[in-house]
Amino acid sequence: MEPAVQQSRAPETPARARSRGAPSIADVAAVAGVSTQTVSRVSTGYSGVRPETRDKVMEAMRQVGYVPNSAARALKHGTFRTIGIIAHQLARTGESRTVEGVVEAARQAGYGVTLADVRTPTSHDVSAAAAGLASMAIDGVVIIRAESTAPETLSIPSHVPVVVSDSHFVGHHPAVATDQHAGTVMAVNHLLDLGHRTVTHLAGPEDSLPAAERLSAWQEALEAAGRPVPAPHHGDWSAQSGYEVGQTIAGLVLSGQTSAVFCANDQMALGLYRALYERGLRIPDDVSVVGFDDIPESAHLWPPLTSVAQDFRRIGQRLVDLLLDQIRTGDQPEERVLLPVELMVRASVGPAPDQGPAPDQARGRP
Incomplete structure:
Protein backbone atom coordinates (compact mmCIF):
# COMPACT_ATOMS: atom_id res chain seq x y z
CA MET A 1 0.00 0.00 0.00
CA GLU A 2 1.45 3.26 -1.08
CA PRO A 3 1.85 5.92 1.59
CA ALA A 4 -0.55 8.82 1.44
CA VAL A 5 0.82 11.87 -0.30
CA GLN A 6 0.40 15.10 1.69
CA GLN A 7 -0.28 18.06 -0.55
CA SER A 8 0.86 21.41 0.74
CA ARG A 9 -1.51 24.32 0.32
CA ALA A 10 -0.11 27.55 -1.03
CA PRO A 11 -0.41 30.46 1.41
CA GLU A 12 -3.51 32.58 0.99
CA THR A 13 -2.86 35.92 -0.68
CA PRO A 14 -5.10 38.96 -1.10
CA ALA A 15 -5.28 38.41 -4.86
CA ARG A 16 -6.23 34.75 -4.42
CA ALA A 17 -8.92 35.63 -1.87
CA ARG A 18 -10.45 38.25 -4.15
CA SER A 19 -10.35 35.94 -7.14
CA ARG A 20 -12.65 33.49 -5.33
CA GLY A 21 -15.39 36.08 -4.83
CA ALA A 22 -16.32 38.09 -1.75
CA PRO A 23 -13.67 37.61 0.95
CA SER A 24 -14.70 35.72 4.07
CA ILE A 25 -13.53 35.31 7.65
CA ALA A 26 -11.59 32.24 6.52
CA ASP A 27 -9.70 34.36 3.98
CA VAL A 28 -8.77 36.88 6.67
CA ALA A 29 -7.70 34.09 9.04
CA ALA A 30 -5.46 32.54 6.37
CA VAL A 31 -3.71 35.84 5.61
CA ALA A 32 -3.34 36.76 9.29
CA GLY A 33 -2.27 33.28 10.36
CA VAL A 34 -4.92 33.04 13.09
CA SER A 35 -8.13 31.11 13.69
CA THR A 36 -11.49 32.15 12.30
CA GLN A 37 -12.68 32.54 15.90
CA THR A 38 -10.01 35.17 16.49
CA VAL A 39 -11.07 37.05 13.36
CA SER A 40 -14.67 36.96 14.56
CA ARG A 41 -13.66 38.32 17.95
CA VAL A 42 -11.75 41.20 16.38
CA SER A 43 -14.57 42.08 13.99
CA THR A 44 -17.06 42.28 16.87
CA GLY A 45 -14.80 44.37 19.10
CA TYR A 46 -14.07 41.67 21.70
CA SER A 47 -11.61 43.16 24.22
CA GLY A 48 -9.79 39.92 25.07
CA VAL A 49 -7.63 39.92 21.91
CA ARG A 50 -3.99 40.94 22.28
CA PRO A 51 -3.24 44.30 20.59
CA GLU A 52 -0.62 42.83 18.26
CA THR A 53 -3.04 40.09 17.16
CA ARG A 54 -5.84 42.57 16.62
CA ASP A 55 -3.54 44.76 14.50
CA LYS A 56 -2.52 41.75 12.42
CA VAL A 57 -6.15 40.76 11.82
CA MET A 58 -7.20 44.31 10.94
CA GLU A 59 -4.34 44.55 8.43
CA ALA A 60 -5.44 41.24 6.89
CA MET A 61 -9.02 42.57 6.62
CA ARG A 62 -7.74 45.56 4.72
CA GLN A 63 -5.59 43.40 2.45
CA VAL A 64 -8.36 41.04 1.37
CA GLY A 65 -11.09 43.69 1.38
CA TYR A 66 -13.17 41.94 4.02
CA VAL A 67 -16.25 43.81 5.31
CA PRO A 68 -18.26 42.32 8.23
CA ASN A 69 -21.62 40.95 7.14
CA SER A 70 -23.84 43.63 8.65
CA ALA A 71 -21.80 46.43 7.10
CA ALA A 72 -21.91 44.64 3.74
CA ARG A 73 -25.69 44.43 3.96
CA ALA A 74 -25.82 48.16 4.66
CA LEU A 75 -23.82 48.85 1.52
CA LYS A 76 -26.18 46.69 -0.51
CA HIS A 77 -29.56 47.63 0.92
CA GLY A 78 -29.15 51.13 2.33
CA THR A 79 -28.87 52.67 5.79
CA PHE A 80 -29.78 51.05 9.10
CA ARG A 81 -30.97 54.36 10.63
CA ASP A 179 -13.43 77.54 22.06
CA GLN A 180 -11.30 76.54 25.05
CA HIS A 181 -8.78 79.30 24.38
CA ALA A 182 -11.26 82.16 24.24
CA GLY A 183 -13.10 80.96 27.34
CA THR A 184 -9.91 80.73 29.37
CA VAL A 185 -8.69 84.16 28.28
CA MET A 186 -12.04 85.68 29.27
CA ALA A 187 -11.82 84.09 32.72
CA VAL A 188 -8.23 85.17 33.37
CA ASN A 189 -8.71 88.70 32.07
CA HIS A 190 -11.84 89.13 34.17
CA LEU A 191 -9.83 88.32 37.31
CA LEU A 192 -6.97 90.62 36.30
CA ASP A 193 -9.43 93.44 35.61
CA LEU A 194 -10.61 93.09 39.21
CA GLY A 195 -7.12 93.96 40.39
CA HIS A 196 -5.63 90.53 41.08
CA ARG A 197 -1.85 90.53 40.55
CA THR A 198 -1.88 87.08 38.96
CA VAL A 199 -4.09 83.99 38.69
CA THR A 200 -3.28 80.53 40.03
CA HIS A 201 -4.39 77.63 37.84
CA LEU A 202 -5.96 74.40 39.11
CA ALA A 203 -5.35 72.46 35.88
CA GLY A 204 -6.75 69.20 34.56
CA PRO A 205 -4.79 65.98 33.84
CA GLU A 206 -1.55 66.44 31.93
CA ASP A 207 -2.59 63.89 29.27
CA SER A 208 -5.90 65.64 28.51
CA LEU A 209 -6.14 67.79 25.39
CA PRO A 210 -8.83 70.18 26.74
CA ALA A 211 -6.79 70.58 29.93
CA ALA A 212 -3.67 71.35 27.89
CA GLU A 213 -5.53 73.93 25.79
CA ARG A 214 -6.86 75.68 28.90
CA LEU A 215 -3.45 75.64 30.58
CA SER A 216 -1.77 77.09 27.48
CA ALA A 217 -4.39 79.84 27.16
CA TRP A 218 -4.06 80.69 30.89
CA GLN A 219 -0.32 81.09 30.49
CA GLU A 220 -0.67 83.18 27.32
CA ALA A 221 -3.21 85.50 28.97
CA LEU A 222 -0.93 86.17 31.94
CA GLU A 223 2.11 86.73 29.72
CA ALA A 224 0.16 89.08 27.45
CA ALA A 225 -0.79 91.14 30.50
CA GLY A 226 2.80 91.17 31.77
CA ARG A 227 1.86 89.26 34.93
CA PRO A 228 3.80 86.52 36.75
CA VAL A 229 2.97 82.95 35.68
CA PRO A 230 2.89 80.69 38.77
CA ALA A 231 3.38 76.92 38.52
CA PRO A 232 0.08 75.14 37.71
CA HIS A 233 -1.42 72.56 40.08
CA HIS A 234 -2.87 69.47 38.37
CA GLY A 235 -5.99 67.56 39.37
CA ASP A 236 -7.84 64.74 37.59
CA TRP A 237 -11.15 66.55 36.93
CA SER A 238 -12.75 65.17 40.12
CA ALA A 239 -13.97 67.16 43.13
CA GLN A 240 -11.75 64.98 45.33
CA SER A 241 -8.64 66.04 43.43
CA GLY A 242 -9.77 69.66 43.66
CA TYR A 243 -10.02 69.26 47.42
CA GLU A 244 -6.59 67.63 47.70
CA VAL A 245 -4.82 70.20 45.51
CA GLY A 246 -6.88 72.86 47.24
CA GLN A 247 -4.92 72.23 50.45
CA THR A 248 -1.82 73.59 48.72
CA ILE A 249 -3.68 76.46 47.09
CA ALA A 250 -5.21 77.45 50.43
CA GLY A 251 -1.69 77.75 51.80
CA LEU A 252 -0.75 80.06 48.94
CA VAL A 253 -3.73 82.28 49.72
CA LEU A 254 -2.92 82.40 53.43
CA SER A 255 0.67 83.37 52.67
CA GLY A 256 -0.43 86.15 50.32
CA GLN A 257 0.98 84.50 47.18
CA THR A 258 -2.33 84.40 45.33
CA SER A 259 -5.81 85.90 45.55
CA ALA A 260 -7.44 84.36 42.45
CA VAL A 261 -7.82 80.80 41.11
CA PHE A 262 -8.92 79.62 37.68
CA CYS A 263 -10.09 75.98 37.80
CA ALA A 264 -10.05 73.87 34.63
CA ASN A 265 -13.50 72.51 35.46
CA ASP A 266 -16.32 73.12 37.93
CA GLN A 267 -16.04 69.80 39.74
CA MET A 268 -12.49 70.56 40.85
CA ALA A 269 -13.69 74.03 41.87
CA LEU A 270 -16.23 72.33 44.13
CA GLY A 271 -13.43 70.48 45.94
CA LEU A 272 -11.41 73.70 46.15
CA TYR A 273 -14.38 75.43 47.83
CA ARG A 274 -14.27 72.88 50.65
CA ALA A 275 -10.49 73.14 51.09
CA LEU A 276 -10.69 76.93 51.33
CA TYR A 277 -13.60 76.80 53.76
CA GLU A 278 -11.78 74.39 56.06
CA ARG A 279 -8.85 76.81 56.26
CA GLY A 280 -11.15 79.67 57.23
CA LEU A 281 -10.88 81.45 53.86
CA ARG A 282 -13.83 83.35 52.39
CA ILE A 283 -14.87 83.48 48.74
CA PRO A 284 -14.56 86.10 47.23
CA ASP A 285 -13.33 88.27 50.15
CA ASP A 286 -10.01 86.41 50.51
CA VAL A 287 -9.82 84.64 47.16
CA SER A 288 -11.79 84.71 43.89
CA VAL A 289 -12.60 81.46 42.09
CA VAL A 290 -13.61 80.82 38.46
CA GLY A 291 -14.47 77.42 36.97
CA PHE A 292 -15.04 75.99 33.50
CA ASP A 293 -18.05 74.08 32.06
CA ASP A 294 -20.87 75.82 33.98
CA ILE A 295 -22.46 72.58 35.14
CA PRO A 296 -26.01 73.00 36.52
CA GLU A 297 -24.82 72.77 40.13
CA SER A 298 -22.44 75.73 39.76
CA ALA A 299 -25.14 78.36 40.16
CA HIS A 300 -26.28 76.70 43.42
CA LEU A 301 -22.94 76.66 45.24
CA TRP A 302 -22.38 79.30 47.91
CA PRO A 303 -21.28 81.68 46.74
CA PRO A 304 -22.53 80.85 43.23
CA LEU A 305 -19.57 79.93 41.02
CA THR A 306 -18.43 82.12 38.14
CA SER A 307 -17.76 79.73 35.24
CA VAL A 308 -17.08 79.50 31.52
CA ALA A 309 -20.20 77.96 29.97
CA GLN A 310 -19.88 75.50 27.12
CA ASP A 311 -23.00 73.98 25.55
CA PHE A 312 -22.49 70.21 25.67
CA VAL A 341 -18.43 79.96 25.03
CA GLU A 342 -19.73 82.49 27.55
CA LEU A 343 -18.38 83.70 30.90
CA MET A 344 -21.17 83.45 33.50
CA VAL A 345 -20.16 86.00 36.15
CA ARG A 346 -21.49 85.25 39.63
CA ALA A 347 -20.61 86.06 43.24
CA SER A 348 -17.45 83.90 43.52
CA VAL A 349 -15.32 86.74 42.11
CA GLY A 350 -14.48 90.12 43.57
CA PRO A 351 -11.65 92.64 43.75
CA ALA A 352 -8.23 91.72 45.07
CA PRO A 353 -8.26 91.84 48.90
CA ASP A 354 -6.22 95.04 49.03
CA GLN A 355 -8.65 96.83 46.72
CA GLY A 356 -11.81 98.71 47.50
CA PRO A 357 -15.35 97.36 47.03
CA ALA A 358 -16.09 95.90 43.61
CA PRO A 359 -18.51 97.77 41.38
CA ASP A 360 -21.82 95.99 40.82
CA GLN A 361 -20.99 95.27 37.19
CA ALA A 362 -17.71 93.55 38.20
CA ARG A 363 -19.42 91.24 40.66
CA GLY A 364 -22.06 90.28 38.11
CA ARG A 365 -25.32 88.62 38.97
CA PRO A 366 -25.44 86.31 42.02
Whole structure:
Protein backbone atom coordinates (compact mmCIF):
# COMPACT_ATOMS: atom_id res chain seq x y z
CA MET A 1 0.00 0.00 0.00
CA GLU A 2 1.45 3.26 -1.08
CA PRO A 3 1.85 5.92 1.59
CA ALA A 4 -0.55 8.82 1.44
CA VAL A 5 0.82 11.87 -0.30
CA GLN A 6 0.40 15.10 1.69
CA GLN A 7 -0.28 18.06 -0.55
CA SER A 8 0.86 21.41 0.74
CA ARG A 9 -1.51 24.32 0.32
CA ALA A 10 -0.11 27.55 -1.03
CA PRO A 11 -0.41 30.46 1.41
CA GLU A 12 -3.51 32.58 0.99
CA THR A 13 -2.86 35.92 -0.68
CA PRO A 14 -5.10 38.96 -1.10
CA ALA A 15 -5.28 38.41 -4.86
CA ARG A 16 -6.23 34.75 -4.42
CA ALA A 17 -8.92 35.63 -1.87
CA ARG A 18 -10.45 38.25 -4.15
CA SER A 19 -10.35 35.94 -7.14
CA ARG A 20 -12.65 33.49 -5.33
CA GLY A 21 -15.39 36.08 -4.83
CA ALA A 22 -16.32 38.09 -1.75
CA PRO A 23 -13.67 37.61 0.95
CA SER A 24 -14.70 35.72 4.07
CA ILE A 25 -13.53 35.31 7.65
CA ALA A 26 -11.59 32.24 6.52
CA ASP A 27 -9.70 34.36 3.98
CA VAL A 28 -8.77 36.88 6.67
CA ALA A 29 -7.70 34.09 9.04
CA ALA A 30 -5.46 32.54 6.37
CA VAL A 31 -3.71 35.84 5.61
CA ALA A 32 -3.34 36.76 9.29
CA GLY A 33 -2.27 33.28 10.36
CA VAL A 34 -4.92 33.04 13.09
CA SER A 35 -8.13 31.11 13.69
CA THR A 36 -11.49 32.15 12.30
CA GLN A 37 -12.68 32.54 15.90
CA THR A 38 -10.01 35.17 16.49
CA VAL A 39 -11.07 37.05 13.36
CA SER A 40 -14.67 36.96 14.56
CA ARG A 41 -13.66 38.32 17.95
CA VAL A 42 -11.75 41.20 16.38
CA SER A 43 -14.57 42.08 13.99
CA THR A 44 -17.06 42.28 16.87
CA GLY A 45 -14.80 44.37 19.10
CA TYR A 46 -14.07 41.67 21.70
CA SER A 47 -11.61 43.16 24.22
CA GLY A 48 -9.79 39.92 25.07
CA VAL A 49 -7.63 39.92 21.91
CA ARG A 50 -3.99 40.94 22.28
CA PRO A 51 -3.24 44.30 20.59
CA GLU A 52 -0.62 42.83 18.26
CA THR A 53 -3.04 40.09 17.16
CA ARG A 54 -5.84 42.57 16.62
CA ASP A 55 -3.54 44.76 14.50
CA LYS A 56 -2.52 41.75 12.42
CA VAL A 57 -6.15 40.76 11.82
CA MET A 58 -7.20 44.31 10.94
CA GLU A 59 -4.34 44.55 8.43
CA ALA A 60 -5.44 41.24 6.89
CA MET A 61 -9.02 42.57 6.62
CA ARG A 62 -7.74 45.56 4.72
CA GLN A 63 -5.59 43.40 2.45
CA VAL A 64 -8.36 41.04 1.37
CA GLY A 65 -11.09 43.69 1.38
CA TYR A 66 -13.17 41.94 4.02
CA VAL A 67 -16.25 43.81 5.31
CA PRO A 68 -18.26 42.32 8.23
CA ASN A 69 -21.62 40.95 7.14
CA SER A 70 -23.84 43.63 8.65
CA ALA A 71 -21.80 46.43 7.10
CA ALA A 72 -21.91 44.64 3.74
CA ARG A 73 -25.69 44.43 3.96
CA ALA A 74 -25.82 48.16 4.66
CA LEU A 75 -23.82 48.85 1.52
CA LYS A 76 -26.18 46.69 -0.51
CA HIS A 77 -29.56 47.63 0.92
CA GLY A 78 -29.15 51.13 2.33
CA THR A 79 -28.87 52.67 5.79
CA PHE A 80 -29.78 51.05 9.10
CA ARG A 81 -30.97 54.36 10.63
CA THR A 82 -28.62 53.76 13.58
CA ILE A 83 -25.61 55.70 14.87
CA GLY A 84 -22.84 54.23 17.02
CA ILE A 85 -21.42 56.25 19.95
CA ILE A 86 -18.07 55.63 21.66
CA ALA A 87 -17.85 57.36 25.03
CA HIS A 88 -15.67 57.28 28.15
CA GLN A 89 -16.50 58.10 31.78
CA LEU A 90 -20.19 58.79 31.32
CA ALA A 91 -20.38 59.74 35.01
CA ARG A 92 -18.71 63.04 34.09
CA THR A 93 -21.12 65.84 33.28
CA GLY A 94 -19.54 66.85 29.97
CA GLU A 95 -19.56 63.35 28.50
CA SER A 96 -23.09 62.49 29.64
CA ARG A 97 -24.58 65.77 28.42
CA THR A 98 -22.80 65.46 25.06
CA VAL A 99 -24.19 61.94 24.64
CA GLU A 100 -27.64 63.28 25.53
CA GLY A 101 -27.23 65.85 22.76
CA VAL A 102 -26.26 63.13 20.28
CA VAL A 103 -29.20 60.92 21.26
CA GLU A 104 -31.67 63.79 21.07
CA ALA A 105 -30.45 64.99 17.66
CA ALA A 106 -30.37 61.42 16.31
CA ARG A 107 -33.92 60.78 17.49
CA GLN A 108 -35.16 63.96 15.83
CA ALA A 109 -33.57 62.79 12.58
CA GLY A 110 -35.19 59.36 12.87
CA TYR A 111 -32.05 57.47 13.97
CA GLY A 112 -31.47 55.18 16.91
CA VAL A 113 -28.14 54.88 18.76
CA THR A 114 -25.85 52.06 19.90
CA LEU A 115 -23.54 53.03 22.78
CA ALA A 116 -20.08 51.61 23.50
CA ASP A 117 -18.68 52.83 26.84
CA VAL A 118 -14.92 52.13 26.79
CA ARG A 119 -12.93 51.57 29.98
CA THR A 120 -10.06 53.89 29.07
CA PRO A 121 -9.65 56.38 26.18
CA THR A 122 -6.54 54.57 24.88
CA SER A 123 -5.95 53.74 21.22
CA HIS A 124 -6.48 50.03 21.89
CA ASP A 125 -9.81 50.33 23.71
CA VAL A 126 -11.23 52.96 21.37
CA SER A 127 -10.11 51.02 18.29
CA ALA A 128 -11.62 47.80 19.64
CA ALA A 129 -14.92 49.58 20.32
CA ALA A 130 -14.84 51.18 16.88
CA ALA A 131 -14.25 47.81 15.21
CA GLY A 132 -17.13 46.30 17.18
CA LEU A 133 -19.53 49.06 16.21
CA ALA A 134 -18.43 48.97 12.56
CA SER A 135 -19.39 45.30 12.42
CA MET A 136 -22.92 46.05 13.63
CA ALA A 137 -25.92 47.52 11.89
CA ILE A 138 -24.83 51.17 12.04
CA ASP A 139 -24.49 53.99 9.53
CA GLY A 140 -21.80 56.05 11.26
CA VAL A 141 -19.80 56.53 14.46
CA VAL A 142 -19.58 59.43 16.92
CA ILE A 143 -16.50 59.38 19.16
CA ILE A 144 -16.64 61.40 22.39
CA ARG A 145 -13.32 62.42 23.93
CA ALA A 146 -10.77 60.18 22.18
CA GLU A 147 -7.99 62.23 23.72
CA SER A 148 -5.32 59.50 23.86
CA THR A 149 -6.19 57.84 20.57
CA ALA A 150 -4.07 58.14 17.44
CA PRO A 151 -6.35 58.68 14.40
CA GLU A 152 -4.50 56.12 12.29
CA THR A 153 -5.30 53.34 14.79
CA LEU A 154 -9.07 53.49 14.32
CA SER A 155 -10.21 50.17 12.89
CA ILE A 156 -13.20 51.43 10.94
CA PRO A 157 -13.88 50.61 7.26
CA SER A 158 -13.46 53.65 5.03
CA HIS A 159 -17.14 53.60 4.01
CA VAL A 160 -18.31 54.17 7.62
CA PRO A 161 -18.53 57.93 8.41
CA VAL A 162 -16.88 59.12 11.64
CA VAL A 163 -17.10 62.38 13.62
CA VAL A 164 -15.29 63.21 16.84
CA SER A 165 -15.40 65.80 19.61
CA ASP A 166 -11.63 66.07 19.80
CA SER A 167 -9.23 68.16 17.74
CA HIS A 168 -6.63 65.35 17.54
CA PHE A 169 -8.65 64.17 14.55
CA VAL A 170 -8.65 67.39 12.54
CA GLY A 171 -7.56 66.44 9.03
CA HIS A 172 -8.64 62.84 9.64
CA HIS A 173 -12.30 63.15 10.63
CA PRO A 174 -14.70 66.08 11.07
CA ALA A 175 -14.56 67.36 14.66
CA VAL A 176 -16.62 69.55 16.97
CA ALA A 177 -15.10 71.45 19.89
CA THR A 178 -15.72 74.52 22.03
CA ASP A 179 -13.43 77.54 22.06
CA GLN A 180 -11.30 76.54 25.05
CA HIS A 181 -8.78 79.30 24.38
CA ALA A 182 -11.26 82.16 24.24
CA GLY A 183 -13.10 80.96 27.34
CA THR A 184 -9.91 80.73 29.37
CA VAL A 185 -8.69 84.16 28.28
CA MET A 186 -12.04 85.68 29.27
CA ALA A 187 -11.82 84.09 32.72
CA VAL A 188 -8.23 85.17 33.37
CA ASN A 189 -8.71 88.70 32.07
CA HIS A 190 -11.84 89.13 34.17
CA LEU A 191 -9.83 88.32 37.31
CA LEU A 192 -6.97 90.62 36.30
CA ASP A 193 -9.43 93.44 35.61
CA LEU A 194 -10.61 93.09 39.21
CA GLY A 195 -7.12 93.96 40.39
CA HIS A 196 -5.63 90.53 41.08
CA ARG A 197 -1.85 90.53 40.55
CA THR A 198 -1.88 87.08 38.96
CA VAL A 199 -4.09 83.99 38.69
CA THR A 200 -3.28 80.53 40.03
CA HIS A 201 -4.39 77.63 37.84
CA LEU A 202 -5.96 74.40 39.11
CA ALA A 203 -5.35 72.46 35.88
CA GLY A 204 -6.75 69.20 34.56
CA PRO A 205 -4.79 65.98 33.84
CA GLU A 206 -1.55 66.44 31.93
CA ASP A 207 -2.59 63.89 29.27
CA SER A 208 -5.90 65.64 28.51
CA LEU A 209 -6.14 67.79 25.39
CA PRO A 210 -8.83 70.18 26.74
CA ALA A 211 -6.79 70.58 29.93
CA ALA A 212 -3.67 71.35 27.89
CA GLU A 213 -5.53 73.93 25.79
CA ARG A 214 -6.86 75.68 28.90
CA LEU A 215 -3.45 75.64 30.58
CA SER A 216 -1.77 77.09 27.48
CA ALA A 217 -4.39 79.84 27.16
CA TRP A 218 -4.06 80.69 30.89
CA GLN A 219 -0.32 81.09 30.49
CA GLU A 220 -0.67 83.18 27.32
CA ALA A 221 -3.21 85.50 28.97
CA LEU A 222 -0.93 86.17 31.94
CA GLU A 223 2.11 86.73 29.72
CA ALA A 224 0.16 89.08 27.45
CA ALA A 225 -0.79 91.14 30.50
CA GLY A 226 2.80 91.17 31.77
CA ARG A 227 1.86 89.26 34.93
CA PRO A 228 3.80 86.52 36.75
CA VAL A 229 2.97 82.95 35.68
CA PRO A 230 2.89 80.69 38.77
CA ALA A 231 3.38 76.92 38.52
CA PRO A 232 0.08 75.14 37.71
CA HIS A 233 -1.42 72.56 40.08
CA HIS A 234 -2.87 69.47 38.37
CA GLY A 235 -5.99 67.56 39.37
CA ASP A 236 -7.84 64.74 37.59
CA TRP A 237 -11.15 66.55 36.93
CA SER A 238 -12.75 65.17 40.12
CA ALA A 239 -13.97 67.16 43.13
CA GLN A 240 -11.75 64.98 45.33
CA SER A 241 -8.64 66.04 43.43
CA GLY A 242 -9.77 69.66 43.66
CA TYR A 243 -10.02 69.26 47.42
CA GLU A 244 -6.59 67.63 47.70
CA VAL A 245 -4.82 70.20 45.51
CA GLY A 246 -6.88 72.86 47.24
CA GLN A 247 -4.92 72.23 50.45
CA THR A 248 -1.82 73.59 48.72
CA ILE A 249 -3.68 76.46 47.09
CA ALA A 250 -5.21 77.45 50.43
CA GLY A 251 -1.69 77.75 51.80
CA LEU A 252 -0.75 80.06 48.94
CA VAL A 253 -3.73 82.28 49.72
CA LEU A 254 -2.92 82.40 53.43
CA SER A 255 0.67 83.37 52.67
CA GLY A 256 -0.43 86.15 50.32
CA GLN A 257 0.98 84.50 47.18
CA THR A 258 -2.33 84.40 45.33
CA SER A 259 -5.81 85.90 45.55
CA ALA A 260 -7.44 84.36 42.45
CA VAL A 261 -7.82 80.80 41.11
CA PHE A 262 -8.92 79.62 37.68
CA CYS A 263 -10.09 75.98 37.80
CA ALA A 264 -10.05 73.87 34.63
CA ASN A 265 -13.50 72.51 35.46
CA ASP A 266 -16.32 73.12 37.93
CA GLN A 267 -16.04 69.80 39.74
CA MET A 268 -12.49 70.56 40.85
CA ALA A 269 -13.69 74.03 41.87
CA LEU A 270 -16.23 72.33 44.13
CA GLY A 271 -13.43 70.48 45.94
CA LEU A 272 -11.41 73.70 46.15
CA TYR A 273 -14.38 75.43 47.83
CA ARG A 274 -14.27 72.88 50.65
CA ALA A 275 -10.49 73.14 51.09
CA LEU A 276 -10.69 76.93 51.33
CA TYR A 277 -13.60 76.80 53.76
CA GLU A 278 -11.78 74.39 56.06
CA ARG A 279 -8.85 76.81 56.26
CA GLY A 280 -11.15 79.67 57.23
CA LEU A 281 -10.88 81.45 53.86
CA ARG A 282 -13.83 83.35 52.39
CA ILE A 283 -14.87 83.48 48.74
CA PRO A 284 -14.56 86.10 47.23
CA ASP A 285 -13.33 88.27 50.15
CA ASP A 286 -10.01 86.41 50.51
CA VAL A 287 -9.82 84.64 47.16
CA SER A 288 -11.79 84.71 43.89
CA VAL A 289 -12.60 81.46 42.09
CA VAL A 290 -13.61 80.82 38.46
CA GLY A 291 -14.47 77.42 36.97
CA PHE A 292 -15.04 75.99 33.50
CA ASP A 293 -18.05 74.08 32.06
CA ASP A 294 -20.87 75.82 33.98
CA ILE A 295 -22.46 72.58 35.14
CA PRO A 296 -26.01 73.00 36.52
CA GLU A 297 -24.82 72.77 40.13
CA SER A 298 -22.44 75.73 39.76
CA ALA A 299 -25.14 78.36 40.16
CA HIS A 300 -26.28 76.70 43.42
CA LEU A 301 -22.94 76.66 45.24
CA TRP A 302 -22.38 79.30 47.91
CA PRO A 303 -21.28 81.68 46.74
CA PRO A 304 -22.53 80.85 43.23
CA LEU A 305 -19.57 79.93 41.02
CA THR A 306 -18.43 82.12 38.14
CA SER A 307 -17.76 79.73 35.24
CA VAL A 308 -17.08 79.50 31.52
CA ALA A 309 -20.20 77.96 29.97
CA GLN A 310 -19.88 75.50 27.12
CA ASP A 311 -23.00 73.98 25.55
CA PHE A 312 -22.49 70.21 25.67
CA ARG A 313 -25.87 69.46 24.15
CA ARG A 314 -25.02 71.72 21.23
CA ILE A 315 -21.77 69.80 20.75
CA GLY A 316 -23.75 66.57 20.48
CA GLN A 317 -26.22 68.10 18.03
CA ARG A 318 -23.48 69.45 15.77
CA LEU A 319 -21.73 66.06 15.80
CA VAL A 320 -24.90 64.45 14.49
CA ASP A 321 -25.31 67.19 11.87
CA LEU A 322 -21.81 66.52 10.51
CA LEU A 323 -22.34 62.75 10.58
CA LEU A 324 -25.68 62.86 8.76
CA ASP A 325 -24.15 65.12 6.10
CA GLN A 326 -21.56 62.42 5.43
CA ILE A 327 -24.16 59.64 5.42
CA ARG A 328 -26.34 61.50 2.92
CA THR A 329 -23.61 62.77 0.59
CA GLY A 330 -20.84 60.21 0.98
CA ASP A 331 -18.34 63.07 1.36
CA GLN A 332 -16.01 63.55 4.34
CA PRO A 333 -15.17 67.22 4.91
CA GLU A 334 -11.92 68.07 6.69
CA GLU A 335 -13.72 70.33 9.08
CA ARG A 336 -13.51 71.45 12.71
CA VAL A 337 -16.56 73.22 14.08
CA LEU A 338 -15.60 75.58 16.92
CA LEU A 339 -18.51 76.55 19.17
CA PRO A 340 -18.47 79.78 21.22
CA VAL A 341 -18.43 79.96 25.03
CA GLU A 342 -19.73 82.49 27.55
CA LEU A 343 -18.38 83.70 30.90
CA MET A 344 -21.17 83.45 33.50
CA VAL A 345 -20.16 86.00 36.15
CA ARG A 346 -21.49 85.25 39.63
CA ALA A 347 -20.61 86.06 43.24
CA SER A 348 -17.45 83.90 43.52
CA VAL A 349 -15.32 86.74 42.11
CA GLY A 350 -14.48 90.12 43.57
CA PRO A 351 -11.65 92.64 43.75
CA ALA A 352 -8.23 91.72 45.07
CA PRO A 353 -8.26 91.84 48.90
CA ASP A 354 -6.22 95.04 49.03
CA GLN A 355 -8.65 96.83 46.72
CA GLY A 356 -11.81 98.71 47.50
CA PRO A 357 -15.35 97.36 47.03
CA ALA A 358 -16.09 95.90 43.61
CA PRO A 359 -18.51 97.77 41.38
CA ASP A 360 -21.82 95.99 40.82
CA GLN A 361 -20.99 95.27 37.19
CA ALA A 362 -17.71 93.55 38.20
CA ARG A 363 -19.42 91.24 40.66
CA GLY A 364 -22.06 90.28 38.11
CA ARG A 365 -25.32 88.62 38.97
CA PRO A 366 -25.44 86.31 42.02
